[in-house]
Amino acid sequence: MSASKPAPSASDSTWSTGRDTAVEIPDEVRDAVDAVLADSQLTRSEREILTTRIERWYPDVSDGLVTLYGEPIATRTAAVLLADAARTYAERDPELRHLDLARTLDPTWIQDPSRIGYAGYTERFAGDLRGVIDRIPYLRELGVSYLHLMPLLTPRPGDSDGGYAVADYRSVRPDLGDMDDLADLTAELRRNGISLVIDLVLNHVAAEHEWAERARAGEQRYRDYFFIYPDRTEPDEYEKTLPEIFPDFAPGNFTWNDEMGGWVWTTFNSFQWDLNWRNPRIMEEFVSIIMNLANKGVEVLRLDAIAFTIKRKGTDCQGQPEVHAITEVLRAITRIATPAVDLKAEAIVAPTELLQYLGQGKYTGKVSDLAYHNSLMVQIWSMLATRNVTLAAHALGALPVEPNTATWITYIRCHDDIGWAIGDADADAVGLNGYWHRVFLADWYRAAYPMSDARGLVFQYNPVTNDRRIAGTAASLIGIETAAEAVEGIDESTPAWKEEELRTWLEERFNALRLANAIIYGWGGVPVIWSGDELGQFNDPNWDTEPGHESDSRWSGRPVLDKGRVERRHDRSTVEGRVFSDLAHLGEVRAGLPQLSADVRTVVAPVDDEGVLVTYRDHPRGSFVGVYNVTPDWRSVPAWRLAEYGVLGAVDALTDTVPSDSTTLEGAGDGQVPVPPYAAWWLVRSTD
Numbered sequence: 001m002s003a004s005k006p007a008p009s010a011s012d013s014t015w016s017t018g019r020d021t022a023v024e025i026p027d028e029v030r031d032a033v034d035a036v037l038a039d040s041q042l043t044r045s046e047r048e049i050l051t052t053r054i055e056r057w058y059p060d061v062s063d064g065l066v067t068l069y070g071e072p073i074a075t076r077t078a079a080v081l082l083a084d085a086a087r088t089y090a091e092r093d094p095e096l097r098h099l100d101l102a103r104t105l106d107p108t109w110i111q112d113p114s115r116i117g118y119a120g121y122t123e124r125f126a127g128d129l130r131g132v133i134d135r136i137p138y139l140r141e142l143g144v145s146y147l148h149l150m151p152l153l154t155p156r157p158g159d160s161d162g163g164y165a166v167a168d169y170r171s172v173r174p175d176l177g178d179m180d181d182l183a184d185l186t187a188e189l190r191r192n193g194i195s196l197v198i199d200l201v202l203n204h205v206a207a208e209h210e211w212a213e214r215a216r217a218g219e220q221r222y223r224d225y226f227f228i229y230p231d232r233t234e235p236d237e238y239e240k241t242l243p244e245i246f247p248d249f250a251p252g253n254f255t256w257n258d259e260m261g262g263w264v265w266t267t268f269n270s271f272q273w274d275l276n277w278r279n280p281r282i283m284e285e286f287v288s289i290i291m292n293l294a295n296k297g298v299e300v301l302r303l304d305a306i307a308f309t310i311k312r313k314g315t316d317c318q319g320q321p322e323v324h325a326i327t328e329v330l331r332a333i334t335r336i337a338t339p340a341v342d343l344k345a346e347a348i349v350a351p352t353e354l355l356q357y358l359g360q361g362k363y364t365g366k367v368s369d370l371a372y373h374n375s376l377m378v379q380i381w382s383m384l385a386t387r388n389v390t391l392a393a394h395a396l397g398a399l400p401v402e403p404n405t406a407t408w409i410t411y412i413r414c415h416d417d418i419g420w421a422i423g424d425a426d427a428d429a430v431g432l433n434g435y436w437h438r439v440f441l442a443d444w445y446r447a448a449y450p451m452s453d454a455r456g457l458v459f460q461y462n463p464v465t466n467d468r469r470i471a472g473t474a475a476s477l478i479g480i481e482t483a484a485e486a487v488e489g490i491d492e493s494t495p496a497w498k499e500e501e502l503r504t505w506l507e508e509r510f511n512a513l514r515l516a517n518a519i520i521y522g523w524g525g526v527p528v529i530w531s532g533d534e535l536g537q538f539n540d541p542n543w544d545t546e547p548g549h550e551s552d553s554r555w556s557g558r559p560v561l562d563k564g565r566v567e568r569r570h571d572r573s574t575v576e577g578r579v580f581s582d583l584a585h586l587g588e589v590r591a592g593l594p595q596l597s598a599d600v601r602t603v604v605a606p607v608d609d610e611g612v613l614v615t616y617r618d619h620p621r622g623s624f625v626g627v628y629n630v631t632p633d634w635r636s637v638p639a640w641r642l643a644e645y646g647v648l649g650a651v652d653a654l655t656d657t658v659p660s661d662s663t664t665l666e667g668a669g670d671g672q673v674p675v676p677p678y679a680a681w682w683l684v685r686s687t688d
Contacts (some may be wrong), residue, residue: 014051015051015055023056033051036090064328064332065078067321068322073280076280081287084337088128088291096340110146110526114591115145116526118147119148119197119530120530120561124532125654129152136497138566141569145195146194146195148302148528150415151198153169154166154167154171154172157208161269164268165269165272168558169410182297184299185297191555199301200290203306203658204273206271207271225275226260227311228264230262235253235254238311241313244496277310286330294337299340303343306345329344344369344372346369347358359403365405367490376519376520377411377412378422381445381523384630388611392424392613393654402601406599410529415557417553419469422438445477454478455469455472456476459471472557473537475536475579479509480506513536518680521587522615522624525598531558535580539557540560543555582655593624603617609675612635613630614626623647634676636674637672639673650684652682654680
């Protein structure tokens with residue numbers, strides 16, 4: 001390409017000129033884009049596609065940048081960002097351009113019921129990126145079309161907070177492969193209908209990142225990327241309202257650094273330096289990073305720690321209004337240059353704050369496409385421990401309505417711990433004490449109660465608040481590990497009645513896990529399974545023997561995928577075979593139910609039986625009702641309730657049967673439909 005190639009003349013311009021279509025875009029921005037297009041090999045029609053997208057999305061770019069930086073900085077920054085977007089568009093692979101077109105025509109692609117997710121660490125799932133390619137058939141057996149590989153980008157050496165202390169955003173961990181391997185993997189995943197999701201850590205970088213190294217070397221540009229204070233005056237003011245994220249091994253939010261000559265803001269760990277998003281250069285850096293990853297074929301970016309990116313004295317520095325302006329800009333830029341890419345907010349916040357990350361008010365339809373439904377996860381575990389749905393029904397039913405332009409990630413467990421985010425107001429509303437209920441849940445899942453069969457480990461005990469988060473695999477938390485060990489101990493001396501009791505116990509635990517997964521698969525959104533949970537793997541007993549893991553019990557729930565279990569996954573007489581086949585069946589049924597499209601909201605029905613959760617989805621193609629018995633006992637649901645939702649006598653899609661006796665209760669207003677222990681029904685009435 002020639003750097004001296006002239007810019008297009010006025011007659012060659014691909015910007016809109018009609019009064020009804022033209023958007024007011026500053027000359028500085030147009031000139032920056034035109035300079036890139038003039039030096040490209042794009043055809044006129046290709047250039048017109050880009051400039052039309054800019055006209056569509058520039059208002060969001062401008063709004064977000066003005067909110068963050070004000071004018072005239074916003075316009076100067078927009079020129080830099082859109083020039084980068086134009087270069088990315090010009091260099092984009094034709095196959096990715098085709099995907100951009102498909103996603104533009106189907107902007108809600110992520111909401112389709114066929115979207116089923118799987119998440120894990122690459123090295124623990126398949127060894128390296130090339131190994132992931134070999135495991136694609138395995139993923140397809142589960143119906144997976146959304147694969148989240150945990151931090152791939154090069155972290156700092158040693159303890160890296162599980163890879164979230166990134167030292168280089170433009171390279172892959174050497175033991176996993178390189179950027180060419182990443183591009184090859186995304187291409188092969190695309191051919192198999194699987195979208196790759198990776199983490200983009202926004203709030204901080206490793207102390208070993210080039211930006212931090214140049215800041216320590218005294219370059220003012222890079223010192224301005226961070227928060228550095230010469231004494232404790234400002235840090236102490238902030239600390240008055242800041243929580244501690246890792247009180248056990250990273251107390252406080254600031255770390256003294258001799259080379260910097262000051263206190264550096266370090267929310268998570270001393271080696272993770274918080275970035276100053278009030279500096280527009282940070283926005284420029286991350287847009288460039290996103291563009292690079294998008295052109296490697298990454299389709300979803302998980303915006304890690306997004307809630308922490310804006311600091312404000314007198315607050316907890318989480319979820320400040322400008323956080324959503326950052327996402328607004330990032331989303332608009334991807335819509336312009338790489339519309340096949342979606343954004344996911346990693347915001348584990350209070351239930352009342354969740355909806356902000358999917359878009360509310362002025363940000364409706366303008367921020368993240370996906371967010372984690374942390375409340376659903378917590379309430380599932382709460383229901384299973386208490387065998388009561390009253391709190392869950394109230395808390396989930398009280399959430400504001402999510403916009404139909406975005407959707408949830410639903411899950412019963414992720415790579416992290418389970419924090420007991422039970423709101424005091426929600427607890428009070430159903431006659432519980434929020435503090436004591438949180439204490440109960442932590443105690444239940446660490447097996448402090450004799451009747452508990454959970455095997456969770458405490459993570460980050462806070463003696464001031466008595467907060468104890470819990471880590472572990474799904475099978476260990478739900479009691480399969482304990483029950484399976486008891487069954488394995490059966491021998492010739494075991495009485496018949498005892499053997500039957502133990503086998504019944506294990507069967508009950510399998511059904512409880514199937515129930516929990518049926519809730520997340522039947523909620524709408526994108527259900528995601530954590531690696532190993534599909535095989536019923538237990539806690540890793542050697543989690544603390546790996547360097548850097550000694551004090552982080554979350555590694556107990558991140559076991560290496562067991563090859564033996566993988567080979568036995570089709571044998572239902574084994575734990576792995578039972579769990580794998582149950583999940584594969586849930587995925588197969590879900591993919592065929594248009595009623596589970598995520599653009600329809602799940603409504604929680606009033607509680608008729610405190611042991612049964614009933615959910616309802618009113619889809620144009622018919623009703624969907626989920627019936628979930630969270631107890632080991634027979635319970636019931638009123639026939640009139642099912643009739644009200646149009647599914648009395650309807651087929652349970654999971655078993656292809658009609659629930660017992662429901663067809664005989666037409667018109668019997670006080671009739672009850674019996675629900676077996678830990679039953680999960682998907683009752684569907686189709687209008688097709």
